[in-house]
Amino acid sequence: MGRQLPLDLQYRPALEREVFLVAPGNATAIGWIDRWPDWPSPALILQGPRGSGKTHLASVWRARSGGWEVAGAELTTAGVPQLLERGIVGVVEAADAAPEEPLLHLFNAVAERGGQLLLTAIDAPAHWNTALPDLRSRLKAQPVASLAMPDDGLFRAVLTKLFADRRLQVAPDVIDFLIIRLERSFEAAGSIVARLDRAAFAQKRRITVPFVRRVLQDEADPSA
Numbered sequence: 001m002g003r004q005l006p007l008d009l010q011y012r013p014a015l016e017r018e019v020f021l022v023a024p025g026n027a028t029a030i031g032w033i034d035r036w037p038d039w040p041s042p043a044l045i046l047q048g049p050r051g052s053g054k055t056h057l058a059s060v061w062r063a064r065s066g067g068w069e070v071a072g073a074e075l076t077t078a079g080v081p082q083l084l085e086r087g088i089v090g091v092v093e094a095a096d097a098a099p100e101e102p103l104l105h106l107f108n109a110v111a112e113r114g115g116q117l118l119l120t121a122i123d124a125p126a127h128w129n130t131a132l133p134d135l136r137s138r139l140k141a142q143p144v145a146s147l148a149m150p151d152d153g154l155f156r157a158v159l160t161k162l163f164a165d166r167r168l169q170v171a172p173d174v175i176d177f178l179i180i181r182l183e184r185s186f187e188a189a190g191s192i193v194a195r196l197d198r199a200a201f202a203q204k205r206r207i208t209v210p211f212v213r214r215v216l217q218d219e220a221d222p223s224a
Helices: 027-035 053-066 080-086 101-113 132-139 152-163 172-179 186-203 209-220
Strands: 045-048 068-071 089-093 115-120 144-146
Touching: 027 045, 027 053, 027 089, 027 144, 045 101, 053 068, 053 089, 053 115, 068 080, 080 101, 089 101, 101 115, 101 132, 101 209, 132 209, 152 172, 172 209, 186 209
Parallel strands: 045 115, 045 144, 068 089, 089 115
Antiparallel strands: none
């Protein structure tokens, strides 16, 4: 009997503030989110590597503030008034990919109206190669909250949480097995948990160390 093909089921990750895992590498950023609306500037830049939790924290902040969200690459000057009609509080994801003139226009409009922006990016604004002097100076004046790569304790907790988000029960030895084999990033953790979820569903198998080893081997050598 062939393997059952898994449906592309959606699952709801836990995005509440209470379940976000606090560690030395992210405590400062979480503190800034908790501090809102008492920010000293019209914007906060949330900076960190892919999968480090920027989107998670931005979702927490949006839920708290009632703000909108726009992808930086999709920001246009013509679209700024539409965003402002939705409110003067919002998130610009991957703000370093935003065209500079629309981003400057949005920043000025939000600041003039007493609103606030949360800008996410992999790098801090000092590394964005911003050409517009006015935008460069405004970004330079905003606080930057950084998210660091996870240490062992946080990485273990993240893997445990990701499995729990998908309602998957795994033994501690599975977490131990993954920790010493994965790239130390939140993105890698999210990717492997999603792949194991799909494979376990397709094969109707429990996620055990032998199962994880076989999945990793099959991905490393698909012809095997």
